[in-house]
Amino acid sequence: MNVVDLGLERTRYAVIDETIESRWRRVTSMQHDTVAVVTPRDQITFADLEVRADALARELDIRGPHGRCPVAVELDPTAEAVVRILATLISGRPLVMIDPQLPPARREHILSTSGAVSIATILEHAAATPFRFGNALESLSSDPAMIAFTSGTSGAPKGVVLSHSMCLNKADELAAAIDLRPDDHIGNLLPVSFGAGITALIMGLMSGVTVYCWDPRVDGSSTLGSWLRRNSITTAHCAPSFLRAWTQQNAAEPGADPQSSLRVVVTYGEAVHGDDYQRHRDRGFADVTYVNWMATTETGVVAYNVFPPAATFPAGIVPAGRARDGKEVRIVDSEGNQLPDGEIGEIHVISSDLADGYHGDPERTAQRFTPLGDGISLYRTGDRGCIDRDGELQLKGRLDDAVKIRGYLVEPTEVDVAVRAVAGVVDAAVIVRTENDHPELCAYVVSDSQRIALSPAEIRRAVSLSLPGWMVPRHIVMLASIPRNERGKIDRNALPTPAPVATSTSTATPTLETITEFRVAIVWSKIIGIESLDRDDDFFALGADSLAAAEMLAALRAAVLVTVSAAQFAGATTIRELAALVDAMLRNKKRDEGRASVLVPLATSGSRTPLFLITGAGAPALSFLATVQAMSGDRPVYALQAHGMESRGLPDRTVAKMADRYIREIRKVRPHGPYVLGGYSHGGFVTLEIANRLHAEGEIVEHVVILDTRLRENMIGPRPDTTEPPAPSESGEPVLNARARTSKTSVLGIWLRYQVAGIMQFDPSMQWYLFYHRGLASLRKYAPSPYRGSVVVIRGDDNRQDAHDWSAIATGQITFEDVAGSHEDILRAPYAVATGEALERALS
Incomplete structure (x- = not known):
């Protein structure tokens, strides 16, 4: 069926004087046997949908409440839910959509505010309810079709009254924007209870085009690609957050064919960035048109921006685009005066096709909606924005988002753009938190799972290259994902509160007291990217990692001519403590007192058996710090690092010699x-060697925990079946310090440094790189002896080696704990928290 057979002219704007029922009857008269809706669980044709919806609508007429009492429908992701939606709409009763994932309090608020009766309750008591003759309703296009509740991100959810005309207008505007075709397969990748989700569904149903519904919260993203291909989806409708998850999933399946039938992707509900579209296009979608759809529940579409296959995406947040026909956009100041292009103010929308206000809330309706006469109204969005030089609407966040930081007005959306522009960042949320009675910026960041996780200090340094100091977030919190509510919008209440830091960054003058504190603060500022520091700021609480610590200690040595070891720094991680340590060393004239030890205490309190952790090849003792901080704190923890890595010394060339040295240090x-032992990566082999030797000396080894050690091919045990064992990493040891590598040093230069590593000291990045390869070399001829005690193996999410693979070198009981994060990431935020918790469980 051609959509124009309905007599519709697909212009960008047309006022529809029609009800949903009258449109539906025209569709079903021409699309009787066509499939209407498909979900991963069921499907239904237009004919069956009409028959079942009519039967249910009759039940509502004779069993339902009197008059136009709203009917609440719980929208699970099935075709049955669509039957209930359509029955309610054609019955003339306003539909109230209930998302099954709503918290109970939110559900109760919606039901009580709307006064709706649940359709499930009506049907459940149908047998006991007398017929209500004369209860059938005739609807006009101006009558309410649904009460759509907002997400509640800026307060309690509001029930927006939408007429039949407006619901059809929303659907038709979308159909016109994407040039909906009769042979399209609409991929609705939004929960139907979302505003954009119900619009995409109505667009398909009211155009005679099949809608394929996929609820990302129920169906996830892991099998999305095959489902899209199998159903030849041509138009995909999703939130930007799900587009990113879809892109990540495609990246995880590099061999999978892209969805060749796909021609349009439309994103809704929140800001989308140009690199979101670009990353998706780069995964095999070069022929796709991308559409950024800017709409509100109260206005319908305000603007949209179309990017054909050859178009270049803008950097940062994608502009909303030009106002659509039938919608006038004004930018006004706090007094309501219209502002010239380029100036930021509140966005007002003027149209004859707006919502009828908020159900049961005339006061709020009057605050937001103003009738202008001739059926035209003005709506105050509460959003900030401007019209740019190209005449496109740019969104700048909510009115109450802008905040003064140290006297400067800051737009969190601008900071968000800068954070997302950092290579390796795939999602972010920047908000304002009050700290010590002053506002501070806090950025929540998700790293690309296909790359090494970034540290907060790295992100802060990168952001400081494009933003002034007062716009660099004080807090950067690494997350595995940004929490979102049932509508897919950022759930600010679920964002974790960052660890409190010192008080002075909100004031003009940092509270540094001594010359040495100022000198330390200058060094720190360059490393972690914060220009204003307090004497009680903690280096690691500000987002620094072990590489940043090594760089800082090297820079400090150059600045104050004092060598502070990792062991000393582990006990003096604030500016005040580190400055006091430096002053004491200068007074005692012991500038080299801080020669690094092999054994570094990371936690010294607690009554339980101490834990000794062996580092991976090329990793410093401080690489364990984030993991140790996530543990219960009821046992001392010591880390052992390679001899010669932090101060001059002859490196141990074999696993056996490392084990001998570490046993001496442990004793x-x-x-x-x-004894309680643990080892990460290469350190896992050393740990098993130590455990065997301690056993041979008659000692008790209480626990052995291996953190994501990868077995080499000659170590993997035989399997009882014909299945090939998981391939070991190419080098036999995963890449540990990839960010510490350098491509500017010649091969000969690296080889020469390798020969004298330990005896001579190099900058931290080079030192780690050289000791990483020394660790690899120690495994080339290493043949581990079987360990007969119990072992717990904590595996990263890309480690598939199992008990059969370990059977040759761990012959006792072996237990596996799986944690999120790649090999290098499991000791870094945010994954280190789960690793620390897994380590704690292993030792319980």
Whole structure:
């Protein structure tokens, strides 16, 4: 069926004087046997949908409440839910959509505010309800079709009254924008309970085009690609957050064919960035047109921006585009005066096709809607924006988002753009938090799972290259994903509160007291990207990692001519403590007192058996700090790092020699067992060697925990079936310090440095890189002896080696704990928290 057979002219704007029922009857008369809706669970044709919806509508007429009492429908992701939606709409009763994932309090608020009766309750008591003759309703296009509740991100959800005309207008505007075709397969990748989700569904149903519904909260993203291909989806409708998840899933399946039938992707509900579209296009979608749809529940579409296959995406947030026909956009100041292009103010929308206000709330309706006569009204959006030089609407966040930081007005959306522009960042949310009675910026960041996770200090340094100091977030919190509510919007209440830091950054003058504190603060500022620091700021609480710590200690040595070791720094991580340590060393004239130890205390309190952790190849002791901080704190923890890596010394060339040295160091702290041991990556082999030797000496080894060690091919045990074992990493040891590598040093230069590594000291990045390869070299001829005690293996999400693979070198009981994060990421925020918790469980 051609959509124009309905007599519709698909212009960008047309006022529809029609009800949903009258349009539906025209569609079903021509599309009787066509499939109307498909979900991963069921499907239904237009004919069956009409028959079942009519039967249910009759039940509402004879069993339902009197008059136009709203009817609440719980919208689970099935075709049955569509039957109930359509029955309610054609019955003439306003539809109230209930998302099954709503919190109970939110559900109760919607039901009580709308006064709706649940359709499930009506049907459940149908047998006991007498017929209500004369209860059938005739609707006009201006009558309410639904009460759509907003997401509640800026307060309690509001029930927006939408007429039949407006619901059809929304659907027809979308159909016109994407040039909906009779042979299209609409991929509705939004919950139907969302405003954009119900619009995409109505667009398909009222145009005679099949809608394929996929609820990302129920169906996820792992099988989305095959489902899209199998159903030849041509138009996809989703939130930007799900577009990013879809892109990530495509990246995880590089061999999968792209969805070749796909021609349009439309994103809704929140800001989308140009690199969101670009990343998706780069995954095999070069022929797709991308549409940024800017709409509100109260106005319908305000503007949209179309990017054909050859178009270049803008940097940062994609502009909303030009106002659509039938909608006038004004930017006004706080007094209501219209502002010239380029100036930021509140966005007002003027149209004859707006919502009828808020159900049961005339006061709020009067605050937001103003009738202008001749059926035209003005709506105050509460959003800030401007019209740019190209005449396109740019969104700048909510009115109450802008905040003064140290006297400067800051738009969090601008900071969000800068954070997202950092290579390796795939999602972010920047908000304002009050700290010590002053506003501070806090950025929540998700790293690309296909790359090494970024540290907060790295992100802050990158952001400081494009933003002035007062716009650089004080807090950067790494998350595995940004929490979102049932509508897919950022759930600000679920964003974790960052660890409190010192008080002075909100004032003009930092509270630094001594010359040495100022000198330390200058060094820190360059490393972690914060220009204003307090004497009680903690280096690691500000987002620094072990690489930043190594760089800082090297820079501090150059600045104050004092060598502070990692062990000393682990006990003096604030500016005040570190400055006091430096002053003490200068007074005692012990500038080299801080020669690095192999054994570094990371936690010294607690009554339980101490834990000794062996670092991976090329990793410093401080690489364990984030993991240790996530543990319960009821046992001392010591890390052992390679001899010669942090101060001059001859490196141990074999696993056996490393084990001998580490046992000597361990016995200095704990002469006799029981012992608790753990090792990360290459350190796992050293840990097993230590455990075997302690056992041979008659000592008790209480626990052995291996953190994501990868077995080399000669170590993998035989399997009882014909299945090939998981392939070991190409080098036998995963890449540990990829960000520490350098491509500017010649191969010969690296080889020469490798020969003298340990005896000579290089900058931290080079030192780690050289010791990483020394660790690899120690495994080339290493043949581990079987360990007969119990072992717990904590595996990253890309480690598939199992008990059969470990059977040759761990012959006792072996238990596996799986954690999120790649090999290098499991010791870094945010994944280190889960790793620390898994380590704690393993030792319980």
